[in-house]
Amino acid sequence: MSRWRRRKEPGVQVGGDVAYSAIGPYSSVVVQQAPAPDAPAVEWPVEVGSVPALASAFQPRAGLRERIDAVRAEGGTAVLTQVLSGGGGVGKSQLAASYAAGAVADGTDLVVWVPAGELQQVVTLYARAAQRIAAPGAAGEDPEADARAFLAWLATTDRRWLVVLDDIGDPDTVEGWWPSSRTGTGWVLATTRLHDARLTGGGRRRVSVDVYEPAEAAAYLRARLAEEAGLADGAEEELAHELGHLPLALGHAAAYMLNSGLGCAAYLDLFRRSSLGDALPPSADAEGYGRAVATTLLLSLDAAEAADPAGLGRPILRLAALLDPAGHPEALWETEAVLDHLDPLGDHEPEEIRASLRVLHRYALLTCDSGTGTVRMHALTARAVRETTPEEEFAGLAEAAAEALLFLWPEPERPDWELAAVLRANTVSLAAAVGPLVWDVIDCRQLVFTAGFSLFREGRLGAATAYWAAVADACAAFLGAEHPDTLQALARLAEAYSRTGRVAEAIEVEEGVLAACERVLGPEDNDTLVTRADLATSYAMAGRLPEAVALMEQVVADRDRLFGPGGADTAQARANLAAYLQETGRLSEALVLAERALVEMEEAVGPDHPTLLGVRNNLAAAYHDAGRPVEAVALKERALADAERLLGAEHHQTSFLRGNLAVSYWDLGRRAEAVALLGRAVAELRSVLGPSHPDVVEYAGTLALMRAAARSARPLWRRLLGR
CATH class of the missing domain: 3.40.50.300 (P-loop containing nucleotide triphosphate hydrolases)
Known part of the structure; x- marks a missing residue:
C-alpha cells in the first residue's frame, strides 16, 4: 500500500491520518460565493x-x-x-x-x-x-x-x-x-x-443521426477530391455505397486517395480485393461498420507508413487508441516513456515523432490541434486499431501510456485543474481499453490511484467516493481481497466515507482493513499503523473517544518505538492524539502533545506545507480550551491564510478552518466578524457536502445560536459541547 502514499491529498492529513481538528466542533462549513470585486469586464462574445x-x-x-x-x-x-x-x-x-x-x-x-x-x-x-x-x-x-x-x-x-x-x-x-x-x-x-x-x-x-444519404456521400467524395483532377472519376456513388455511406470511412478513403493520387475506381478495386477488414472480428462490430472502418483504416495506415520515413505511424496509433477520444495532451509524445516505447534503440529524434503525427493527421487517422495542443482519435477508429493490435503488445503500450500520463500530472494541481481533469479522463479510457491488464502493470495501477487522489485534492468528495468504491471492487476481483492495493483502495474509500459524513460506513470498512493488514502485513507494518490511525479518527468522529484515545496512544507508542520521534506520520498521530485527549478533558496532556507535534511536523515537512494546517488548528483548539484565545486566533488566522494560498479559498478544508476561526472570533467578542465568517463557511460546505452532512448541520446550528447569542453570557463553544 505504501507506494501510493506519496500521492495522498496535501490537505490536513498525512499518511492516511485525518487531522481531527478538521471535523466536529472545530470545523466544516462553506462560503457564500460572491463575484470577485475586481473582475475585469467580460468581452462578449x-x-x-x-x-x-x-x-x-x-x-x-x-x-x-x-x-x-x-x-x-x-x-x-x-x-x-x-x-x-x-x-x-x-x-x-x-x-x-x-x-x-x-x-x-x-x-x-x-x-x-x-x-x-x-x-x-x-x-x-x-x-x-x-x-x-x-x-x-x-x-x-x-x-x-x-x-x-x-x-x-x-x-x-x-x-x-x-x-x-x-x-x-x-x-x-x-x-x-x-x-x-x-x-x-x-x-x-x-x-x-x-x-x-x-x-x-x-x-x-x-x-x-444515421449515415449520409447516398447523394450526400457521393457529394462529399466529389467535393473532397475536386482539388486534384482525375480522382473523382465517376465511381463516387459506387464507392460511397461500398463504404456504407459512413462519414468516417469516407474520410479515411478520401484522405488516402488525395495523398496517393488514386481515383475512386482504383480505390474501390483495392478496397474490394483487401481482406484487411477480416481483422476486425464480427463480434466486436456492434454498429455494423467494421469492414468499412477497418479496411479504410488499414489501407490508410499502409499508405501513411509508406509516406513516413520514420515508420512510427502504426505504434503511434496503437498507443493513441488507448487514450480518451476527446483528446490527450500533445506533450505526451515528448515524454521519455513514450519516446522509449516508440524508439527503444534511440534511432529517432523527437522531431521525427512529431513528423509521424503530422502524417497520420494528413491521412485522417488522428487529429492534431496545434491551437490547443491536443491530439484526438475518433472512437471508432480507435476501436478498429485496438482490434487489430496483437494481444501481446498491450502490456507495453499500457505501461508507456500510464508512465507518460503520470509524468504529465501537475503537482500541485492547483491551478492546473483542467489538465488534471483531462488526465483523469485519459486514465479512465486507458483502464477501459486494457481491461484486467491494468492491474498487472504497476504504472497503470499507480495511475489509477493517482486519479483517485486527484479527486480528493480538488475536494470532489462525491466523485471520489464513487471512484474509490469502483477501484476497491476491481482490485478485489483481480488482485484478491487482501492484496495490499485492495486494502489501500478500501482505506481510501473509508476516507471518502468519513469526509462525506458516512462515519459508520467508514468504521466498518476500516475495521475490516485493519484486521486484514494485521494478518497480511503484520501489526507493526507502517500501513497497519496508518490504518489503525484512520480508524481512531473515525472513532473520534463517531463520538467513541475512549476507543479513539486507546488506538492512537498505541499508534504513537509504536511509531516512537519503531521509527523514533519525529517524522510526518508520527507528528500527525501525536497531533490527533492531542485532540482526542482534549475532548476527554485531559487538557494539560493535550497541550504538551499538540505543541510537540507542531514542532515535529515543521521539522519534517518545512514551515510552508499543507499538512501543517490541521496540526496548527489542533494546537489552536487546545489553546482555546485552555483560555488562551489570543494565541488560538493567531494560529487559526495563519492556518486559514495558508489554506487559502495553498488549497484555494473555496476548498472544503479551507471552509473548515474558516468556521473554526469564526468560533474563536466569537469568544473574543468579535461577533460581527464571527457571524459573517461562519455564514460564509456554512454556505460553502453546504454546496460541497450537502445540507444533511453532520458538520454542515452542526455549523448551521452554531450559526443560528450565534445570531441569538446575546441571550446567553455563557461562551458559545462551551455551551455547544456541554461543558
Missing part, C-alpha cells in the same frame, strides 16, 4: 472549449438539420435540448460543430464545447466558462462550485448561449449537470452513441 474544425467538404445534411430545427422549434423555450443519437462515425460531432461554428459566426454571446465522456471534464469546462463570463459566485478556487455558479447563470441570463455536450458515454455523467434556461435564450446540443431513455425527458428530445 465568449467561446469556451475547443470546437472541432469542420471536415473538408463538410456536408450540411439539410434534411437532418431540418429535423433538428423542427424539434427545437416544436416546444418553444420548453424544448431546450436536442440529443443527437447514432452509431459511431456517422458525423454527430461534426454536425454539432457546424451548429457551434454557426452560432459563433452569428454572434451568439456564449458558445461552450464540452467533451462529456467524463464528469470531471464537464465540471472543468463549466468552471472555466464561469470564470470567462464572470458568473456571480465563481471565485476560481473550487471547480465544482464554479460549475454550479455557471449553471445558475445560464438559467437566468438574457444573453444568447449554446452549450454542446459531446459524446456522452454514460447518462450518469451528466445527471444533474444539464443546463437550463428560464429565459429561453439558451440552447443545448448533446451527442451520444446511446439510445437511452435517461437522456430524454425534462425538455430533452432525441434526434436520430
Whole structure:
C-alpha cells in the first residue's frame, strides 16, 4: 500500500491520518460565493472549449438539420435540448460543430464545447466558462462550485448561449449537470452513441443521426477530391455505397486517395480485393461498420507508413487508441516513456515523432490541434486499431501510456485543474481499453490511484467516493481481497466515507482493513499503523473517544518505538492524539502533545506545507480550551491564510478552518466578524457536502445560536459541547 502514499491529498492529513481538528466542533462549513470585486469586464462574445474544425467538404445534411430545427422549434423555450443519437462515425460531432461554428459566426454571446465522456471534464469546462463570463459566485478556487455558479447563470441570463455536450458515454455523467434556461435564450446540443431513455425527458428530445444519404456521400467524395483532377472519376456513388455511406470511412478513403493520387475506381478495386477488414472480428462490430472502418483504416495506415520515413505511424496509433477520444495532451509524445516505447534503440529524434503525427493527421487517422495542443482519435477508429493490435503488445503500450500520463500530472494541481481533469479522463479510457491488464502493470495501477487522489485534492468528495468504491471492487476481483492495493483502495474509500459524513460506513470498512493488514502485513507494518490511525479518527468522529484515545496512544507508542520521534506520520498521530485527549478533558496532556507535534511536523515537512494546517488548528483548539484565545486566533488566522494560498479559498478544508476561526472570533467578542465568517463557511460546505452532512448541520446550528447569542453570557463553544 505504501507506494501510493506519496500521492495522498496535501490537505490536513498525512499518511492516511485525518487531522481531527478538521471535523466536529472545530470545523466544516462553506462560503457564500460572491463575484470577485475586481473582475475585469467580460468581452462578449465568449467561446469556451475547443470546437472541432469542420471536415473538408463538410456536408450540411439539410434534411437532418431540418429535423433538428423542427424539434427545437416544436416546444418553444420548453424544448431546450436536442440529443443527437447514432452509431459511431456517422458525423454527430461534426454536425454539432457546424451548429457551434454557426452560432459563433452569428454572434451568439456564449458558445461552450464540452467533451462529456467524463464528469470531471464537464465540471472543468463549466468552471472555466464561469470564470470567462464572470458568473456571480465563481471565485476560481473550487471547480465544482464554479460549475454550479455557471449553471445558475445560464438559467437566468438574457444573453444568447449554446452549450454542446459531446459524446456522452454514460447518462450518469451528466445527471444533474444539464443546463437550463428560464429565459429561453439558451440552447443545448448533446451527442451520444446511446439510445437511452435517461437522456430524454425534462425538455430533452432525441434526434436520430444515421449515415449520409447516398447523394450526400457521393457529394462529399466529389467535393473532397475536386482539388486534384482525375480522382473523382465517376465511381463516387459506387464507392460511397461500398463504404456504407459512413462519414468516417469516407474520410479515411478520401484522405488516402488525395495523398496517393488514386481515383475512386482504383480505390474501390483495392478496397474490394483487401481482406484487411477480416481483422476486425464480427463480434466486436456492434454498429455494423467494421469492414468499412477497418479496411479504410488499414489501407490508410499502409499508405501513411509508406509516406513516413520514420515508420512510427502504426505504434503511434496503437498507443493513441488507448487514450480518451476527446483528446490527450500533445506533450505526451515528448515524454521519455513514450519516446522509449516508440524508439527503444534511440534511432529517432523527437522531431521525427512529431513528423509521424503530422502524417497520420494528413491521412485522417488522428487529429492534431496545434491551437490547443491536443491530439484526438475518433472512437471508432480507435476501436478498429485496438482490434487489430496483437494481444501481446498491450502490456507495453499500457505501461508507456500510464508512465507518460503520470509524468504529465501537475503537482500541485492547483491551478492546473483542467489538465488534471483531462488526465483523469485519459486514465479512465486507458483502464477501459486494457481491461484486467491494468492491474498487472504497476504504472497503470499507480495511475489509477493517482486519479483517485486527484479527486480528493480538488475536494470532489462525491466523485471520489464513487471512484474509490469502483477501484476497491476491481482490485478485489483481480488482485484478491487482501492484496495490499485492495486494502489501500478500501482505506481510501473509508476516507471518502468519513469526509462525506458516512462515519459508520467508514468504521466498518476500516475495521475490516485493519484486521486484514494485521494478518497480511503484520501489526507493526507502517500501513497497519496508518490504518489503525484512520480508524481512531473515525472513532473520534463517531463520538467513541475512549476507543479513539486507546488506538492512537498505541499508534504513537509504536511509531516512537519503531521509527523514533519525529517524522510526518508520527507528528500527525501525536497531533490527533492531542485532540482526542482534549475532548476527554485531559487538557494539560493535550497541550504538551499538540505543541510537540507542531514542532515535529515543521521539522519534517518545512514551515510552508499543507499538512501543517490541521496540526496548527489542533494546537489552536487546545489553546482555546485552555483560555488562551489570543494565541488560538493567531494560529487559526495563519492556518486559514495558508489554506487559502495553498488549497484555494473555496476548498472544503479551507471552509473548515474558516468556521473554526469564526468560533474563536466569537469568544473574543468579535461577533460581527464571527457571524459573517461562519455564514460564509456554512454556505460553502453546504454546496460541497450537502445540507444533511453532520458538520454542515452542526455549523448551521452554531450559526443560528450565534445570531441569538446575546441571550446567553455563557461562551458559545462551551455551551455547544456541554461543558
